Amino acid sequence: MRYISTRGQSPAQGFCDILLGGLAPDGGLYLPESYPQITRAELDAWRGLSYADLAYAILSKFITDIPAGDLKAICQKTYTPQVYCYTRAGSNANDITPVTWLNQNRLGLQELSNGPTLAFKDMAMQLLGNLFEYVLKQRGESINILGATSGDTGSAAEYAMRGKDGVTVFMLSPDGKMSAFQRAQMYSLQDENIYNLAVRGMFDDAQDIVKAVSNDAAFKAKYRIGAVNSINWGRVAAQIVYYFQGYFLATQHNDQQVAFCVPSGNFGNICAGHIARQMGLPIAKLILATNENNVLDEFFSTGVYRPRGTAETHVTSSPSMDISKASNFERFIFDLVGRDAAKVRELWAKVDAGGAFDLNGTPYWADIAKYGFASGSSTHADRLNTIREVWVQYQLLIDTHTADGVKVAQEQIKLLPEGIAMVVLETAQPAKFAETIQEAIGQLPQPPKGLEHLETLPQRVEVIDPDVNVVKAFIQQHVAV
Numbered sequence: 001m002r003y004i005s006t007r008g009q010s011p012a013q014g015f016c017d018i019l020l021g022g023l024a025p026d027g028g029l030y031l032p033e034s035y036p037q038i039t040r041a042e043l044d045a046w047r048g049l050s051y052a053d054l055a056y057a058i059l060s061k062f063i064t065d066i067p068a069g070d071l072k073a074i075c076q077k078t079y080t081p082q083v084y085c086y087t088r089a090g091s092n093a094n095d096i097t098p099v100t101w102l103n104q105n106r107l108g109l110q111e112l113s114n115g116p117t118l119a120f121k122d123m124a125m126q127l128l129g130n131l132f133e134y135v136l137k138q139r140g141e142s143i144n145i146l147g148a149t150s151g152d153t154g155s156a157a158e159y160a161m162r163g164k165d166g167v168t169v170f171m172l173s174p175d176g177k178m179s180a181f182q183r184a185q186m187y188s189l190q191d192e193n194i195y196n197l198a199v200r201g202m203f204d205d206a207q208d209i210v211k212a213v214s215n216d217a218a219f220k221a222k223y224r225i226g227a228v229n230s231i232n233w234g235r236v237a238a239q240i241v242y243y244f245q246g247y248f249l250a251t252q253h254n255d256q257q258v259a260f261c262v263p264s265g266n267f268g269n270i271c272a273g274h275i276a277r278q279m280g281l282p283i284a285k286l287i288l289a290t291n292e293n294n295v296l297d298e299f300f301s302t303g304v305y306r307p308r309g310t311a312e313t314h315v316t317s318s319p320s321m322d323i324s325k326a327s328n329f330e331r332f333i334f335d336l337v338g339r340d341a342a343k344v345r346e347l348w349a350k351v352d353a354g355g356a357f358d359l360n361g362t363p364y365w366a367d368i369a370k371y372g373f374a375s376g377s378s379t380h381a382d383r384l385n386t387i388r389e390v391w392v393q394y395q396l397l398i399d400t401h402t403a404d405g406v407k408v409a410q411e412q413i414k415l416l417p418e419g420i421a422m423v424v425l426e427t428a429q430p431a432k433f434a435e436t437i438q439e440a441i442g443q444l445p446q447p448p449k450g451l452e453h454l455e456t457l458p459q460r461v462e463v464i465d466p467d468v469n470v471v472k473a474f475i476q477q478h479v480a481v
């Protein structure tokens, strides 16, 4: 399998090369030359596989430059109930991402946050850590990861990479915008290969810095800069797997369809759902849920994509989705415009200059329905109501991001044909957002065993201005060349 850039001006490369490289040299994002198509016989054969075997079956279609035995061993090592151990009481830990039904097999929650940092990022990041280690060892190389987080990618990456030979992590986070638990998860790590930099700004400022560094070819090569955000195709590829698993757990046979509702910010999670659907997984609808930062809901409702600046980006109680410039959205638009890279370049010339684009009235917009998207958004009040309602009605505690998903799913389920189940992706555990949970139900969530004292540990973080040169200088000081 070869990978091409959404901007069309970089040579096609194999998986292991793009795994270490992140952004394409032309500033675009990598995608497979074409999506593998799943036959009905394959879908039938995959029903009932363990998560690790399913991951291997799917990922081996995308990763053709790692020997089959090695890739299988990496999947087996990654997807175990020991790694994904924070399962909800009563759920089957062997499913890795179990589905809990709220409403008679109609509305379900797929638990994606049972990994070490209690968010869905662990689903892909644990695999990425093992893939990095494998590829770097094969090549005798090292890598310096530069990432941006709004709360969950950072800790997931740091837990996946801590102590790994040849890997150093520089993680940018928005100063003061994450929850106390999220800050403690990252900043309490004392490992020598982990550096936390809190940027005076929002996530989008941090992500812009990551992209600017990645677009400086000479710096990137000299300091061996790699990516762990979902701009890295490896992240998206690994996320495809749980859509298949969710489908199998939510249905009895492969003639059925499922709708997924996905709490969204950077468009990485739902992008994986889009690709699963393009591969032939019977997904009736992909429903995108945003918080008050509703740029993506605006696009799917109007055809206008208008990323917003820091001043227009709200600090909300689902902070990991406080994103106004969704990097993965470019991958979807590449497909929507018929994989016309020149068109993507034209649209992103506007976006990169701080502008917007409007596809309404174009042939692309006329085609949008065939991709199966719907969308909605949620507010702080909605979030509190949803958390309270799910707690009172079902005795289940959900986090603030999942609550955004449940709120939108409840609106959209009315539009689905009977017999199609709606699965909301549960993207984090409530313990990460204790303050809002207390506001919603009047009591604090119970932190998982072993994590009760996390917030009392000493923290190590450097606060910096949102300036690419400051970040480059920091890397130069801490990396030997």
Ligand SMILES: Cc1ncc(COP(=O)(O)O)c(C=O)c1O
Binding pocket: 119, 120, 151, 152, 153, 230, 263, 264, 265, 266, 267, 268, 269, 270, 320, 321, 401, 402, 427, 428
């Ligand atoms: C808990 C949680 N939910 C939802 C999202 C949104 O996912 P994505 O950015 O892939 O759209 C994030 C961050 O990405 C997150 O951390």
Ligand SMILES: N[C@@H](CCOP(=O)(O)O)C(=O)O
Binding pocket: 148, 149, 150, 151, 152, 153, 154, 203, 228, 229, 230, 231, 265, 266, 268, 269, 320, 321
């Ligand atoms: N919500 C994310 C933001 C980064 O998203 P990514 O999936 O592109 O890494 C976070 O929690 O950090």
